[in-house]
Amino acid sequence: MYTFSSKLKTFSFILMLLGALGIGYGFLTAPKDIQEVEKILAAESHGSHHAEAVGTAHEAKPATAAAEVGAEPHGTIVETKGLDSMHVDTIAVAGAHTTTAAVNHDQADTAVHKVKAETHDAHAEHQAHLEHVLHQLQNKPWAALYVACIFFMLVSMGVLAFYAIQQVAQAGWSPVLFRVMQGITAYLLPGSIIFFIILVLCGMHFNHLFIWMDKDVVAHDKLIQAKSGYLNFPFWIIRAAIFLIGWNLYRHFSRKNCLAQDESNDNSFYKKNFNISAMFLVFFIVTESIMSWDWIMSVDPHWFSTLFGWYVFASFFVSGITTIALVTLYLKSKGYLEHVNTSHIHDLAKFMFGISVFWTYLWFSQFMLIWYANIPEEVTYFITRIEQYNLPFFGAVVMNFVFPILILVNTDFKRITWVIVMAGIVILAGHYIDFFIMIMPGTVGDQWFIGVAEIGSVLFFLGLFIFVVFSALTKSPLLPKRNPFIEESKHFHY
Numbered sequence: 001m002y003t004f005s006s007k008l009k010t011f012s013f014i015l016m017l018l019g020a021l022g023i024g025y026g027f028l029t030a031p032k033d034i035q036e037v038e039k040i041l042a043a044e045s046h047g048s049h050h051a052e053a054v055g056t057a058h059e060a061k062p063a064t065a066a067a068e069v070g071a072e073p074h075g076t077i078v079e080t081k082g083l084d085s086m087h088v089d090t091i092a093v094a095g096a097h098t099t100t101a102a103v104n105h106d107q108a109d110t111a112v113h114k115v116k117a118e119t120h121d122a123h124a125e126h127q128a129h130l131e132h133v134l135h136q137l138q139n140k141p142w143a144a145l146y147v148a149c150i151f152f153m154l155v156s157m158g159v160l161a162f163y164a165i166q167q168v169a170q171a172g173w174s175p176v177l178f179r180v181m182q183g184i185t186a187y188l189l190p191g192s193i194i195f196f197i198i199l200v201l202c203g204m205h206f207n208h209l210f211i212w213m214d215k216d217v218v219a220h221d222k223l224i225q226a227k228s229g230y231l232n233f234p235f236w237i238i239r240a241a242i243f244l245i246g247w248n249l250y251r252h253f254s255r256k257n258c259l260a261q262d263e264s265n266d267n268s269f270y271k272k273n274f275n276i277s278a279m280f281l282v283f284f285i286v287t288e289s290i291m292s293w294d295w296i297m298s299v300d301p302h303w304f305s306t307l308f309g310w311y312v313f314a315s316f317f318v319s320g321i322t323t324i325a326l327v328t329l330y331l332k333s334k335g336y337l338e339h340v341n342t343s344h345i346h347d348l349a350k351f352m353f354g355i356s357v358f359w360t361y362l363w364f365s366q367f368m369l370i371w372y373a374n375i376p377e378e379v380t381y382f383i384t385r386i387e388q389y390n391l392p393f394f395g396a397v398v399m400n401f402v403f404p405i406l407i408l409v410n411t412d413f414k415r416i417t418w419v420i421v422m423a424g425i426v427i428l429a430g431h432y433i434d435f436f437i438m439i440m441p442g443t444v445g446d447q448w449f450i451g452v453a454e455i456g457s458v459l460f461f462l463g464l465f466i467f468v469v470f471s472a473l474t475k476s477p478l479l480p481k482r483n484p485f486i487e488e489s490k491h492f493h494y
């Protein structure tokens with residue numbers, strides 16, 4: 001039986017505490033009104049660009065109008081030739097002056113009204129921009145929390161999918177790792193609860209993560225209106241509940257059957273696991289695609305990709321396999337998992353390598369087709385990320401493809417602990433960044449940076465993940481004794 005070390009437990013609590021403080025700080029420092037946004041923008045540009053924008057909107061045009069009004073003539077030069085002629089000319093000039101003044105007065109009124117209208121429009125546009133930036137900055141701590149929450153939940157989901165595949169494939173190499181997988185998937189329940197709460201808060205308009213939930217936006221957006229039969233909160237949250245409940249039910253019963261198999265005299269519970277795993281994989285393939293549309297792609301409701309479900313799956317699937325490898329190596333270093341050998345680790349590393357290549361294939365296929373077609377409604381998605389998220393966008397490709405290719409392509413490296421740990425950390429960080437750039441542009445736009453809220457969210461969910469996973473590992477033996485393939489798995493070498 002595994003014993004959760006006090007040092008690791010304390011470490012997880014420290015991460016959660018620091019993370020909670022960082023999340024709280026992110027929410028407390030988020031701007032509350034437009035005035036705070038103006039101060040933030042002024043501070044960012046040292047006052048110059050913001051002052052210029054305000055000055056242009058409120059001063060330049062009135063000044064120009066005043067110049068235009070002042071340039072109009074207000075009288076006529078009179079040539080005096082005598083008293084009578086001066087009297088007549090004076091009367092004529094007075095009449096002409098009165099007529100000209102009336103015309104000029106009308107022109108001045110027209111110009112002033114025009115300036116007022118233009119100034120009002122400019123002011124309204126400026127206020128709308130400030131309100132938009134306010135929503136983006138208020139979204140920032142929510143988006144940071146959302147990215148970290150969905151990432152760690154889907155990591156455990158990737159492990160669950162990998163576990164189900166091993167069951168259905170009746171794999172002979174992996175049963176010695178089953179309890180490790182079950183320990184990691186224990187995080188799925190608390191992760192799902194927290195995530196579902198965040199989804200409900202989105203529907204209650206605590207944030208603006210999903211613009212299709214905003215009635216004012218929908219009222220002026222025909223494209224979102226056309227999707228309202230699918231993208232509406234009641235249907236959306238019901239789908240989320242079905243997905244999360246279904247995944248957690250499979251996790252519960254598959255673990256229950258696996259533990260019962262240890263005490264059984266036949267393979268009946270193993271066969272039950274085979275059957276429910278096959279049904280789960282069908283359910284998973286359908287719900288995973290819809291989940292990716294609902295929880296990630298609908299952040300940008302004007303954009304869609306038919307490859308997106310597979311793309312998201314590849315990202316959290318390789319992250320889950322990488323997590324299995326890292327947890328296994330940790331337990332192995334502490335003297336547990338005596339039957340796990342370098343061949344098991346080598347196979348996990350091969351999956352890390354292979355799915356990384358698969359993710360890259362999907363990344364390139366999605367990007368290349370949309371970029372080459374250059375349809376404005378589609379290519380805008382990538383233009384935004386290239387222009388505003390250039391470093392993380394291309395950095396994720398390096399971390400998730402170039403680095404694993406260079407490191408894990410070598411067969412010998414797949415058996416070296418420190419190499420796999422290094423590659424695993426880079427892969428997990430790279431796919432967190434991948435989720436970051438899938439969600440952040442649609443929620444915070446160009447108002448992004450890695451700050452206290454982002455770091456705090458990662459630390460909190462990492463601490464919770466460590467605590468839940470390693471607590472679950474203490475609740476059952478690390479070796480499933482009565483699995484039909486356990487002896488083959490113990491002696492797996494090649």
